[in-house]
Structure formats: C-alpha cells, structure tokens
Amino acid sequence: MRQINDAHVARPGLAVVEVAAADDETAFAVQQLLAARWGIAPADRTTREPGEPGVRLRCFLDLRHELDSEHQEEG
Numbered sequence: 001m002r003q004i005n006d007a008h009v010a011r012p013g014l015a016v017v018e019v020a021a022a023d024d025e026t027a028f029a030v031q032q033l034l035a036a037r038w039g040i041a042p043a044d045r046t047t048r049e050p051g052e053p054g055v056r057l058r059c060f061l062d063l064r065h066e067l068d069s070e071h072q073e074e075g
Contacts, residue, residue: 011064013062013063013064014060014061014062014063014064015060015061015063016058016059016060016061017034017058017059017060017061018056018057018058019031019056019057019058019059020054020055020056021046021054021055021057022053022054022055023054023055024046024055027046027055027056027057028046028057030057031043031057031059034059034061035059036067037066037067038061038062038063038065038066038067039061039062039064039065039066039067040059040060040061040062041059041060041062042059043057043058043059045057
C-alpha cells in the first residue's frame with residue numbers, strides 16, 4: 001500500500017482507516033458501514049500483502065461530515 005501523506009491527516013477530523021479482513025466481501029462491508037455515517041473517499045479494490053493472511057482495504061474518512069439520520073434513510 002502507498003504511504004499515508006500529510007494531506008490525508010492534515011486537519012482534525014480526517015482519518016485513514018485500514019481494514020484487514022478475511023475476504024473482499026467483508027472488507028467492503030466494513031467500508032460501507034463507515035460510508036453510511038461519515039464522508040468517505042472509498043477504496044475500489046483490496047490488496048493482498050505477500051505472507052500476510054486476508055486482504056487489506058484503505059479508505060479516507062472525514063469525520064467533520066457526519067451524515068444525518070435523514071440522509072442515512074434515503075441512501
């Protein structure tokens with residue numbers, strides 16, 4: 001995976017989330033749970049690290065943009 005750069009965590013409320021899961025389906029399910037609540041730059045694929053089990057997925061969260069319950073019901 002690429003290095004995390006300063007822009008990814010430049011302000012309070014920005015976060016990089018790395019998910020380790022057994023399979024793609026599980027990793028994307030976790031990403032979907034995060035996206036239902038906060039602004040997110042989603043990943044479109046997982047990666048596999050040689051010698052490590054499962055898959056990895058990295059997404060970028062903006063906790064400053066919490067989705068309200070009305071938006072969650074629409075989505």
